[in-house]
Amino acid sequence: MTSAAKDHGPTRSDAAAATIVSKSSLSLARVLADSFRRQHPDVPFFVALADEVDGYFDPAAEPFALIRLRELQLPALAGFVRRYSQQELTYACTPYLLAHLLDRGFSRVAFFKQESLVTGDLTPELELLREHCIVLTPHLLEPLASDDQLEREAVILQSGVFNVGFLGISESAEARRFLLWWQDRLCEHCRHDVPSGIHFEQRWLDLVPSFFEGVAMVRDPGFNVAHWNLPDRTVRTDGDAITVDGRPCRFVRFSGFDPRRPERPTRYFARLSMEALGDAAILFRRYNELLHAAGWQETSRWPYAYRRRSVMLRTLMRRLRPMLRARQLAGRIYRTVRE
Numbered sequence: 222m223t224s225a226a227k228d229h230g231p232t233r234s235d236a237a238a239a240t241i242v243s244k245s246s247l248s249l250a251r252v253l254a255d256s257f258r259r260q261h262p263d264v265p266f267f268v269a270l271a272d273e274v275d276g277y278f279d280p281a282a283e284p285f286a287l288i289r290l291r292e293l294q295l296p297a298l299a300g301f302v303r304r305y306s307q308q309e310l311t312y313a314c315t316p317y318l319l320a321h322l323l324d325r326g327f328s329r330v331a332f333f334k335q336e337s338l339v340t341g342d343l344t345p346e347l348e349l350l351r352e353h354c355i356v357l358t359p360h361l362l363e364p365l366a367s368d369d370q371l372e373r374e375a376v377i378l379q380s381g382v383f384n385v386g387f388l389g390i391s392e393s394a395e396a397r398r399f400l401l402w403w404q405d406r407l408c409e410h411c412r413h414d415v416p417s418g419i420h421f422e423q424r425w426l427d428l429v430p431s432f433f434e435g436v437a438m439v440r441d442p443g444f445n446v447a448h449w450n451l452p453d454r455t456v457r458t459d460g461d462a463i464t465v466d467g468r469p470c471r472f473v474r475f476s477g478f479d480p481r482r483p484e485r486p487t488r489y490f491a492r493l494s495m496e497a498l499g500d501a502a503i504l505f506r507r508y509n510e511l512l513h514a515a516g517w518q519e520t521s522r523w524p525y526a527y528r529r530r531s532v533m534l535r536t537l538m539r540r541l542r543p544m545l546r547a548r549q550l551a552g553r554i555y556r557t558v559r560e
Contacts, residue, residue, distance in 0.1 A: 234264045236329040236347050237322050239288075240337070241311045243272040243525055247283075248517040249335040252508070254285040255515075256339040264347075269293065269318045271311040273526035293317040296408055302527045305411065310527070311335070312385075312422040313411035316403040319390050323400075328392040336478060337386060338508055340463055341471030346389055346439060354396040354435035356389030357426060358445045367452060369492075377449065379415050381423040383438075386445050386474040388426075399433045442466040446501075447474035448487040456501035463504070475508050480517055483509045 238257050242250045254266040269288040274280060280287040295301045295317055305313055315332060322330045329350040331343070349356050360377045367373070390396050403425060411422050418424065430436045439445070442454050443465040454465050463470035477487030486493050486505055495502040 235327060236264050236331065236350070237267060237325075237327040238264055238331045238333065239267040239269065239318055239322060240333050240335050241269045241271055241314050241318060242335045243307050243311060244270065244274065244277055244523045245272075245521055245525065246335050247278060247520045247523070248512050248515040251284060251515040252511045253333060253335060253337050253339070254283075256511075257333070257343075258284065260339055260342055261344075261347075267318075267322065269314055269321075271307075271314050275524075275526055277523050278520075288318065288321065290314070293321050301408075304409065307525045307527070309411050309421065313407045315385065315388075315422055316400045316407060319388075320397070320400045320404070323390070323392050323397070330390050332385075332388045332390070333472075334386040334474065334476070336475045338473045338475065338504075338511070339471070340473055340504075341443065341469045343471060345441075346387070346444070349437050349439070350389045350391040353389075353437040354391055354393045355399055355429060355433060356387075356437045356439060357383045357429065358387045358439045360384045360445075360449050361453075362440055362442060362450070363453075365453060373449070380420045381425075381427055383423070383426040383429070384445055384447070384449075384474070385423045385426065386447065386476070387439070387472065393435065395434050399429065402432070441468065441471070443468040443470045444472045445474060446470060446472070447476055448490045448493055451486070451498060451501055452493065456499060456504070458500045458503050470504075473504055473508075475505065478505065478508065480509055480512050480521075 238261070240250055240253055250268045254268065257264070257266050266285045267288050268283070268285045269290070271290060273290075274287075290302070291298060293314060295314070301313075302310060319330050319332060329347060331347060331350075333339075346356060359382055360380070361374070364370070365373055390400070403422070406425050407422050410419060412419060413421055442450075446454065446456070446465055455467075456470065457464045475487075477489040479485065479488060482488075483505070484495060486495060486498060486502075495505065498505070
């Protein structure tokens with residue numbers, strides 16, 4: 222089946238879903254696309270490749286429609302890909318992908334981060350997009366009450382109130398205005414620079430509810446379940462049925478999970494163990510099995526097409542920049558004192 226056939230059919234939906242990966246993460250896209258299509262077979266799923274195929278896979282044989290990077294109308298494409306690392310590039314492409322799908326005629330678009338699994342019906346979120354321009358999902362739904370509450374809430378303040386594991390957009394003037402603003406910010410400022418108040422593409426979303434109209438938030442403990450909220454939510458499994466705090470589990474994030482170390486839920490929260498997760502550990506084991514069945518051992522070794530020494534140089538310069546600024550400031554202070 223060709224990408225065009227997956228995009229246009231006799232019962233084409235006005236909604237679309239999508240993610241972004243480099244080809245070494247293609248197995249994650251396969252798992253996500255398959256899980257989404259099990260719940261919503263009539264909604265086309267797209268994968269933007271922040272990389273090049275280079276003969277490593279056949280796009281027509283994949284369970285999704287592939288979008289090439291050159292289709293996204295990135296500004297000065299060659300410079301854009303040189304500016305960013307592999308991870309940064311996949312994040313920086315997000316608003317361009319959303320705008321591209323609106324341009325293709327879809328009126329509602331749901332974006333998911335690559336390391337995700339759809340486990341239930343997402344109709345409520347898709348329906349929210351009929352009434353709202355932008356749909357966001359927060360990391361946390363209530364104040365934490367654990368012993369490490371201050372530390373964990375501080376981490377959320379650094380990474381952003383909202384998580385881009387899911388983001389919904391609908392065709393509207395306000396949504397287009399948001400995407401143009403986000404594109405402008407990510408054109409050069411999609412990096413991990415906590416001292417400067419930047420956490421890739423995500424921290425910018427803190428400003429969205431005050432900058433734009435028609436913003437909705439998903440406040441469901443069974444949606445966007447992940448390492449940052451699992452210690453505070455109760456997961457129960459009964460066969461294929463999964464609940465979180467008594468409600469259906471519909472969308473799970475596996476941010477930081479590494480199949481090479483399946484005993485660890487995430488590399489971002491060292492103190493979180495599988496033993497402490499209870500029934501949620503079953504989700505991680507299932508996800509690991511799905512990744513391997515989708516070819517993770519093969520795809521994880523595929524090379525990144527845009528690896529450049531210039532990226533390494535820019536990364537080094539970003540790290541040196543705060544020290545250079547501090548040195549310049551010290552010099553100005555010294556000259557002022559002398560004068």
